Amino acid sequence: MPSVHQGNFSNRQTQFSVRRQKIIQQRKSLPIASVEKRLVEEVRKNDVLIIVGETGSGKTTQIPQFLFDAGFCRDGRVIGITQPRRVAAVTVAKRVAEECGVELGQKVAYSVRFDDATSGLTRIKYMTDGLLLREALLDPYLSKYSVIIVDEAHERTVHTDVLMGLLKSVQLARSSSVSGGQGLNLGNKNVNVTLEKENDQSGSVRKKPRHEKFAPLKLIIMSASLDARAFSEYFAGAKAVHIQGRQFPVDIFYTLHAETDYLDASLITIFQIHLDEGPGDILVFLTGQEEIESVERLINEKLPQLPQENQKLLVLPIFAALPSEQQMRVFAPAPSGFRKVILATNIAETSVTIPGIKYVIDPGFVKARSYDPGKGMESLIIVPTSKSQALQRSGRAGREGPGKCFRLYPEKEFEKLEDSTMPEIKRCNLSNVILQLKALGVEDILGFDFIEKPSRAAIIKSLEQLFLLGALTDECQLSDPVGHQMARLPLDPIYSRALILASQFNCLEEMLITVALLSVESIFYSPRDKLEEARTAMKCFSSSEGDHITLINVYRASNDFLEKRSMEMSTTKCEKVYKKWCKENFINSRSLRHARDIHKQIQEHVQQMGLNLSSCGDDMLQFRRCLAASFFLNAAVKQPEGTYRALASGQVVQVHPSSVLFRKKPDCVIFNELVQTNHKYVRNLTRVDYLWLTELAPQYYAMQS
Numbered sequence: 001m002p003s004v005h006q007g008n009f010s011n012r013q014t015q016f017s018v019r020r021q022k023i024i025q026q027r028k029s030l031p032i033a034s035v036e037k038r039l040v041e042e043v044r045k046n047d048v049l050i051i052v053g054e055t056g057s058g059k060t061t062q063i064p065q066f067l068f069d070a071g072f073c074r075d076g077r078v079i080g081i082t083q084p085r086r087v088a089a090v091t092v093a094k095r096v097a098e099e100c101g102v103e104l105g106q107k108v109a110y111s112v113r114f115d116d117a118t119s120g121l122t123r124i125k126y127m128t129d130g131l132l133l134r135e136a137l138l139d140p141y142l143s144k145y146s147v148i149i150v151d152e153a154h155e156r157t158v159h160t161d162v163l164m165g166l167l168k169s170v171q172l173a174r175s176s177s178v179s180g181g182q183g184l185n186l187g188n189k190n191v192n193v194t195l196e197k198e199n200d201q202s203g204s205v206r207k208k209p210r211h212e213k214f215a216p217l218k219l220i221i222m223s224a225s226l227d228a229r230a231f232s233e234y235f236a237g238a239k240a241v242h243i244q245g246r247q248f249p250v251d252i253f254y255t256l257h258a259e260t261d262y263l264d265a266s267l268i269t270i271f272q273i274h275l276d277e278g279p280g281d282i283l284v285f286l287t288g289q290e291e292i293e294s295v296e297r298l299i300n301e302k303l304p305q306l307p308q309e310n311q312k313l314l315v316l317p318i319f320a321a322l323p324s325e326q327q328m329r330v331f332a333p334a335p336s337g338f339r340k341v342i343l344a345t346n347i348a349e350t351s352v353t354i355p356g357i358k359y360v361i362d363p364g365f366v367k368a369r370s371y372d373p374g375k376g377m378e379s380l381i382i383v384p385t386s387k388s389q390a391l392q393r394s395g396r397a398g399r400e401g402p403g404k405c406f407r408l409y410p411e412k413e414f415e416k417l418e419d420s421t422m423p424e425i426k427r428c429n430l431s432n433v434i435l436q437l438k439a440l441g442v443e444d445i446l447g448f449d450f451i452e453k454p455s456r457a458a459i460i461k462s463l464e465q466l467f468l469l470g471a472l473t474d475e476c477q478l479s480d481p482v483g484h485q486m487a488r489l490p491l492d493p494i495y496s497r498a499l500i501l502a503s504q505f506n507c508l509e510e511m512l513i514t515v516a517l518l519s520v521e522s523i524f525y526s527p528r529d530k531l532e533e534a535r536t537a538m539k540c541f542s543s544s545e546g547d548h549i550t551l552i553n554v555y556r557a558s559n560d561f562l563e564k565r566s567m568e569m570s571t572t573k574c575e576k577v578y579k580k581w582c583k584e585n586f587i588n589s590r591s592l593r594h595a596r597d598i599h600k601q602i603q604e605h606v607q608q609m610g611l612n613l614s615s616c617g618d619d620m621l622q623f624r625r626c627l628a629a630s631f632f633l634n635a636a637v638k639q640p641e642g643t644y645r646a647l648a649s650g651q652v653v654q655v656h657p658s659s660v661l662f663r664k665k666p667d668c669v670i671f672n673e674l675v676q677t678n679h680k681y682v683r684n685l686t687r688v689d690y691l692w693l694t695e696l697a698p699q700y701y702a703m704q705s
């Protein structure tokens with residue numbers, strides 16, 4: 001019936017134009033809208049500009065559009081905006097595409113690791129800071145960009161800090177290229193970058209450097225809670241502008257006394273808001289997947305005890321290890337009559353706008369990386385947030401209307417918090433960064449112009465590690481081919497090395513599974529009240545050789561299960577029975593799915609690199625030898641009283657109770673993770689022979705003896 005179709009069509013058209021009108025109004029009402037002209041002028045006048053403005057004032061979504069309209073994308077140039085997290089890059093790009101009335105992937109797009117939505121038409125490009133660093137490996141002058149905006153610079157991720165140094169030299173090189181100056185100076189080495197293919201007489205292709213003139217690069221550094229002075233000093237007195245005003249007020253509440261159990265306090269606050277406050281969704285900040293899943297369970301257990309009319313509470317988790325389609329569920333509106341409770345890690349702390357959020361619950365803690373260069377050990381510890389993080393968290397409310405933020409600690413505790421978070425570069429293992437800097441041509445890492453220098457001890461320790469892993473030569477150059485191959489893989493150097501070695505040991509298939517599973521949170525799930533059942537379920541996968549082979553067994557069993565069922569039933573039914581299978585076996589289906597995703601992505605990389613994708617079949621001895629050759633820096637030997645001594649650091653450690661080797665306690669093991677609670681535990685272990693270490697890693701064990 002054509003009339004019905006027409007009716008539907010015009011209905012949709014009306015809805016569409018109502019939404020467009022609303023967006024136009026929203027944009028006009030943002031505090032930043034009134035200073036558009038001034039901001040554009042400032043960008044024209046200054047090569048580096050620092051912009052500080054309240055959360056929600058419109059920095060991330062509006063400034064790129066202002067610059068586009070002002071002509072900064074003429075001649076096909078691109079405005080690049082970096083975000084510390086992929087979820088922000090993706091969701092903000094979607095929003096801006098909608099505001100511009102274009103399809104995502106055309107004028108506006110995003111690019112994050114393993115997911116590039118850009119096209120030749122893209123002019124406003126949101127991306128992670130790590131991705132821009134990788135782009136610089138291929139195009140060191142970042143030649144297609146007219147402006148780069150480093151957003152949320154207060155987070156001081158290790159990538160942001162390295163980007164600062166890189167962008168500073170790119171900017172200098174591009175300005176001097178206009179005046180006929182030199183190449184890119186990243187320390188000692190001048191890099192001539194534009195490479196032209198040219199046939200030499202032998203007919204083979206060689207690369208010929210060619211000097212090119214570039215338009216100057218504009219650099220903008222933005223945040224709501226930034227120490228503008230430090231950035232300004234770093235960029236030779238760069239100008240800082242402050243945008244006044246916030247769109248909607250957010251009331252802040254504190255507890256009277258310190259809470260002894262913040263998970264319990266969060267749970268109580270969620271239900272108090274749900275029962276006593278008006279409509280609006282709730283966003284709760286927790287420290288990790290485990291906490292999120294336990295609060296999710298507790299809410300779902302408690303809900304049926306409420307009167308029927310109060311049961312409409314929809315719990316949605318969001319954390320980095322969640323597959324992206326599931327992360328995106330938090331951005332969809334709640335079903336009619338329901339209130340959303342979003343349980344998030346700090347992944348939702350900056351930049352994102354989650355529609356519907358009116359209430360924020362902030363227990364005041366975050367999981368942060370910590371590194372001890374003396375021992376060469378990195379661990380994750382739960383620490384209080386900084387003031388700047390607290391401000392960002394409260395800023396997630398009050399974006400669509402007035403909001404409330406409940407900080408689950410007393411006000412006097414807030415005053416005691418650090419102003420800003422310690423830069424990550426000062427508290428992490430630097431091997432990955434150094435590998436990337438080396439690949440960019442930086443020779444003198446100690447002399448690199450960091451905005452804040454990591455400690456000399458940390459740099460030296462990481463250089464030493466890279467040398468031991470075979471990525472650097474005696475002259476501290478990137479080794480060929482291993483160092484170059486390692487720099488290409490988007491993984492921790494120790495995992496990249498493991499994959500390269502595995503192709504020589506003929507067990508790359510097994511190592512790919514291992515690396516994928518080690519990159520996600522534990523795939524085993526053992527609720528406190530069902531510990532025994534969980535242990536029994538795990539027995540059918542467990543290997544007496546250790547956790548790595550156990551992990552491979554689970555992965556393969558789940559693959560076999562899926563393969564068989566997918567032939568017998570529809571995708572939806574298959575998904576259902578798969579979830580049931582995971583539940584019965586006490587396996588976290590989310591983590592396993594994430595691992596499968598990662599596996600697919602890394603497999604593509606290693607195939608492109610031409611590594612030998614073979615399996616050792618049942619010869620797990622070969623695989624264990626490869627583990628020893630790869631993770632020799634994390635080896636430990638049993639002590640007479642049953643504890644272990646980590647060989648590299650001399651620390652006394654214990655086997656984590658979740659390990660299949662917890663009771664067995666072999667003489668010598670390699671491990672992947674050190675967890676620090678009341679004791680120091682090692683997790684993910686495999687039994688190895690001590691003699692293998694001296695045989696397979698003589699560069700280290702010969703030095704030790």
Ligand SMILES: Nc1ncnc2c1ncn2[C@@H]1O[C@H](COP(=O)(O)OP(=O)(O)OP(=O)(O)O)[C@@H](O)[C@H]1O
Nearest residue numbers: 055056057058059060061062095224351353399400
């Ligand atoms: N996906 C979205 N849905 C609805 N409104 C949105 C969305 N994204 C942004 N907005 C609106 O645009 C406003 C400005 O967002 P924007 O991210 O540009 O602010 P910001 O100044 O960069 O904030 P922050 O410092 O917190 O990143 C928000 O307060 C909100 O009102």
